[in-house]
Amino acid sequence: MALVERRIGLLFxxxxxxxxxxxxxxxxxxTLKADGLASAAVSQQVTKVTVPARRxxxxxxxxxxxxxxxxxxxxxxxxxxxxxPAKAARQLAAVLEVDEAGLLKQLTRKDTGFVYxxxxxxxxxxxxxxxxxxxxxxLTPGQKREYPRDYLASQVLGAVGGEDxxxxxLEWSLEAELHGRDGERRIVRDGVGDDVQVRDITRSQPGxxxxxxxxxAIQGKxxxxxxxxxxxxxxKGSTAVVMDPRTGEVLAMANWPQINANDPAAAPGxxxxxRAVGYTYEPGSTFKAFTVAGALEDGKVTPDTSFNLPxxxxxxxxTITNSHPRGWATMTTAEILAESDNVGxxxxxxxxxxxxxxxxxxxxGFGSKTGVDLPGEERGIVLPLAKYSGSxxxxxxxxxxxxxxxxxxxxxxxxxxxGGVLRTPRIIRRIGDEVPxxxxxxxxxxxxxxxxxxxxxxxxxxxxxxxxxAHIEGYDLAGKTGTANKVDERTGEYSKANYVxxxxxxAPAQHPRLLISIMVDEPKGAIxxxxxxxxxxxKIAGFALPYLGIEPK
Numbered sequence: 001m002a003l004v005e006r007r008i009g010l011l012f013x014x015x016x017x018x019x020x021x022x023x024x025x026x027x028x029x030x031t032l033k034a035d036g037l038a039s040a041a042v043s044q045q046v047t048k049v050t051v052p053a054r055r056x057x058x059x060x061x062x063x064x065x066x067x068x069x070x071x072x073x074x075x076x077x078x079x080x081x082x083x084x085p086a087k088a089a090r091q092l093a094a095v096l097e098v099d100e101a102g103l104l105k106q107l108t109r110k111d112t113g114f115v116y117x118x119x120x121x122x123x124x125x126x127x128x129x130x131x132x133x134x135x136x137x138x139l140t141p142g143q144k145r146e147y148p149r150d151y152l153a154s155q156v157l158g159a160v161g162g163e164d165x166x167x168x169x170l171e172w173s174l175e176a177e178l179h180g181r182d183g184e185r186r187i188v189r190d191g192v193g194d195d196v197q198v199r200d201i202t203r204s205q206p207g208x209x210x211x212x213x214x215x216x217a218i219q220g221k222x223x224x225x226x227x228x229x230x231x232x233x234x235x236k237g238s239t240a241v242v243m244d245p246r247t248g249e250v251l252a253m254a255n256w257p258q259i260n261a262n263d264p265a266a267a268p269g270x271x272x273x274x275r276a277v278g279y280t281y282e283p284g285s286t287f288k289a290f291t292v293a294g295a296l297e298d299g300k301v302t303p304d305t306s307f308n309l310p311x312x313x314x315x316x317x318x319t320i321t322n323s324h325p326r327g328w329a330t331m332t333t334a335e336i337l338a339e340s341d342n343v344g345x346x347x348x349x350x351x352x353x354x355x356x357x358x359x360x361x362x363x364x365g366f367g368s369k370t371g372v373d374l375p376g377e378e379r380g381i382v383l384p385l386a387k388y389s390g391s392x393x394x395x396x397x398x399x400x401x402x403x404x405x406x407x408x409x410x411x412x413x414x415x416x417x418x419g420g421v422l423r424t425p426r427i428i429r430r431i432g433d434e435v436p437x438x439x440x441x442x443x444x445x446x447x448x449x450x451x452x453x454x455x456x457x458x459x460x461x462x463x464x465x466x467x468x469x470a471h472i473e474g475y476d477l478a479g480k481t482g483t484a485n486k487v488d489e490r491t492g493e494y495s496k497a498n499y500v501x502x503x504x505x506x507a508p509a510q511h512p513r514l515l516i517s518i519m520v521d522e523p524k525g526a527i528x529x530x531x532x533x534x535x536x537x538x539k540i541a542g543f544a545l546p547y548l549g550i551e552p553k
Contacts, residue, residue, distance in 0.1 A: 052164055240517065340480075400484060
């Protein structure tokens with residue numbers, strides 16, 4: 001009997017000891033480690049994911065889509081939850097059209113609890129992955145940026161990176177407006193990983209729709225013409241800007257070589273630059289119009305002022321001739337501009353004087369950004385008046401010794417075209433419901449001077465001018481050619497082989513509604529603006545004038 005009682009007592013003691021241990025463990029788990037265990041339990045059952053906002057669409061002035069975003073999910077996996085990695089890899093490879101061995105390697109990793117299997121998977125494929133119902137494989141909502149026109153305005157639009165953020169171009173500069181506001185989603189999963197509750201904590205807000213001033217039809221024609229220049233003259237590059245000079249709106253802005261906006265990495269790095277605003281060059285004879293405009297405004301010359309000009313002119317230590325040799329000639333201001341006579345333009349520049357020439361260069365906006373709503377704009381290079389040398393007025397009036405951007409040239413010519421008012425060019429027409437106000441501009445020359453210069457520039461396209469190739473039957477046109485030696489970066493001297501050929505023109509000549517500026521960098525086989533760039537103006541204007549409803553005179 002005593003033995004039985006001792007055994008019962010021993011069992012009771014063991015029971016009490018186990019009960020005490022359980023109580024201590026309960027206290028430890030329920031009190032001391034409660035917060036940590038609760039967090040761990042929630043992390044295993046509750047997941048919070050970012051719901052990316054739909055990126056805003058970019059359209060042209062008529063609503064043609066240039067950049068859109070489509071649903072595209074990221075496919076990921078938790079390797080230790082995938083029960084049959086070989087089968088899962090085989091099924092996923094067939095849907096995602098990727099290497100099965102690579103997927104299997106990811107699905108069998110032991111060093112991580114999370115791996116990406118594919119990024120930015122389009123909606124149809126993502127749905128097919130979802131229907132497979134593979135435990136441990138998840139889809140995170142996202143989007144993929146697409147450019148329906150591939151090459152169209154690609155350097156202007158830019159591109160979006162893997163994190164759905166703009167890399168360059170308008171996609172970069174308008175990131176805040178286009179991106180929208182991401183949302184947050186709470187997902188509760190059961191023990192086998194199935195969703196039991198999905199709730200949006202914060203709803204995503206889509207990015208703003210951005211409407212540009214570009215016209216897709218004109219843009220397409222300009223890119224086609226630049227491509228033709230590329231095939232014919234194999235230049236280093238070419239750029240064109242088309243504007244409505246009355247408003248400063250950019251109707252087209254194109255660069256060659258082209259890039260495919262859906263695959264920008266396939267193009268050489270320099271091709272991604274929007275050279276219309278980011279490239280500087282010496283303008284050559286297109287600059288003569290501003291030399292003449294300043295002299296007219298200051299009353300130093302009239303269109304009919306006559307000059308008896310020698311074959312060449314000596315300025316300090318420089319002897320300057322014309323591109324095509326001539327003897328002594330008597331020419332008016334209008335003829336000097338129409339025939340792009342170097343000696344005549346320098347003579348007019350000397351009559352204007354250093355200080356007033358510098359004034360007019362800056363008055364037309366050179367040496368400053370135009371303010372166009374595009375990233376990466378350069379100021380150009382204008383020699384400070386204090387650094388003028390004895391020979392400066394031998395090269396500056398004819399467009400050498402200063403550097404400009406294609407956008408600056410187009411903007412400055414727009415001031416001549418629209419009656420003497422310099423406006424900030426613009427390429428953004430609307431952001432969401434916000435319509436930016438039309439730039440008021442500032443008057444830089446009188447209406448009379450602007451009209452006189454327009455009249456003189458008509459002679460450039462007439463017989464005897466430097467660009468009869470740009471003539472379009474029935475239309476009253478005006479413009480100016482440019483041919484400039486490039487500076488050899490190795491020697492610092494002007495190259496005898498590399499040139500920039502350019503042309504700027506507008507129509508109708510006296511009441512312009514269309515302005516086109518073309519710059520061709522290092523063309524091969526021909527160098528003159530009248531030969532290389534002027535025919536491009538004719539092709540673009542020949543399309544754009546009737547397209548815009550501008551009737552022949």
